[in-house]
Amino acid sequence: MRIDIVTIFPEFFSVLDVSLLGRARESGLIELAVHDLRDFTRDRHRTVDDTPYGGGAGMVMKPEPWGEALDSILDTESIVIFPSPAGELFTQATAQELASEKHLVFGCGRYEGIDERVVEYAATRARVRLMSMGDYVLNGGEVAAMAMIEAVGRLIPGVIGNPQSLVEESHSDGLLEYPSYTKPAQWRGLEVPPVLLSGHHGAIAAWRREQQLERTRRIRPDLLD
Numbered sequence: 001m002r003i004d005i006v007t008i009f010p011e012f013f014s015v016l017d018v019s020l021l022g023r024a025r026e027s028g029l030i031e032l033a034v035h036d037l038r039d040f041t042r043d044r045h046r047t048v049d050d051t052p053y054g055g056g057a058g059m060v061m062k063p064e065p066w067g068e069a070l071d072s073i074l075d076t077e078s079i080v081i082f083p084s085p086a087g088e089l090f091t092q093a094t095a096q097e098l099a100s101e102k103h104l105v106f107g108c109g110r111y112e113g114i115d116e117r118v119v120e121y122a123a124t125r126a127r128v129r130l131m132s133m134g135d136y137v138l139n140g141g142e143v144a145a146m147a148m149i150e151a152v153g154r155l156i157p158g159v160i161g162n163p164q165s166l167v168e169e170s171h172s173d174g175l176l177e178y179p180s181y182t183k184p185a186q187w188r189g190l191e192v193p194p195v196l197l198s199g200h201h202g203a204i205a206a207w208r209r210e211q212q213l214e215r216t217r218r219i220r221p222d223l224l225d
């Protein structure tokens with residue numbers, strides 16, 4: 001998979017050089033490039049924003065630099081993702097879906113957002129989706145893009161060492177994950193549930209499933225609708 005990110009804070013993504021995704025990039029499983037939107041400006045001050053038509057507080061990102069940036073990146077297989085509080089909710093199912101794409105392009109907005117014509121123009125060149133991480137506002141799309149890149153990247157075959165660990169985690173089967181324990185068996189007067197020490201795999205699987213259902217009912221009943 002190739003991932004391109006357009007942002008005015010390219011240094012924000014240097015963290016993607018380390019850890020899991022860093023290794024995935026070294027192994028060629030993921031090809032990632034970060035583009036500074038200001039490199040696509042034509043004026044001396046490398047201006048990326050201006051006042052909003054119709055008035056209102058704040059500034060809007062100008063369309064011209066975005067047009068030049070997207071023209072240099074997009075191909076027919078690209079899908080452009082604009083992180084936005086006005087987007088569709090990004091879920092594990094979305095991550096699974098995007099993990100099979102060949103080319104993800106993240107357009108990270110700042111200020112009061114990006115001129116809407118950028119989204120309209122991008123849609124003439126590629127598939128476009130606005131994606132939200134939940135009902136809250138951030139200062140820019142970078143944090144959301146980072147979360148989506150991690151959520152998607154870890155699902156790409158070969159990125160995670162043991163693919164089985166992807167099967168038993170929260171939301172992979174629509175439920176919250178069961179609680180996990182490791183040594184020591186007693187810690188500060190707290191015990192590990194005895195069934196987990198029983199070696200009885202059937203009973204352990206049944207207990208874990210019940211824990212998933214109980215937790216989901218208690219914490220995220222909406223997932224059971």
Ligand SMILES: COC(=O)c1ccnc(N)c1
Pocket residue numbers: 083084085109110131132133134135136137138139140141144
């Ligand atoms: C500027 O972007 C945001 O504020 C944003 C992006 C994605 N999800 C959100 N909940 C907010």
